[in-house]
Amino acid sequence: xxxxxxxxxxxxxxxxxxxxxxxxxxxxxxxxxDPPSGRVDLRILGRLATRRMWLAGLAVSVVGFGxxxxxxxxxxxxxxxxTPSVIGRAWILGIIxx
Numbered sequence: 001x002x003x004x005x006x007x008x009x010x011x012x013x014x015x016x017x018x019x020x021x022x023x024x025x026x027x028x029x030x031x032x033x034d035p036p037s038g039r040v041d042l043r044i045l046g047r048l049a050t051r052r053m054w055l056a057g058l059a060v061s062v063v064g065f066g067x068x069x070x071x072x073x074x075x076x077x078x079x080x081x082x083t084p085s086v087i088g089r090a091w092i093l094g095i096i097x098x
Contacts, residue, residue, distance in 0.1 A: 012071035019064025026057030 030053040034044060048054045 009071040012067045016064045016068035016071060019060050019067060023057040023061035023064060026060060027054050030054035030057065 027048075030048060030051045031044075033051070034047070
């Protein structure tokens with residue numbers, strides 16, 4: 001790994017962490033609008049998909065994933081413990097799973 005990559009990778013890793021935190025805050029605030037029912041209700045996913053704050057959190061999470069993938073991309077898998085997380089997220093988003 002060259003020093004040039006670090007100049008890009010470190011700020012991208014920080015941006016990815018900030019996006020992850022911001023996405024969690026946005027989505028948590030969107031969920032708090034509903035009063036707790038004490039039971040599992042899958043219909044809440046449909047309601048959340050119509051809320052701008054929750055969708056914004058999802059978008060920020062995707063941007064953070066992109067930052068993380070670019071920051072960790074050139075590293076060999078054995079030297080980076082974040083690689084399984086990136087691969088897992090890519091699979092979930094259907095990037096690799098197709």
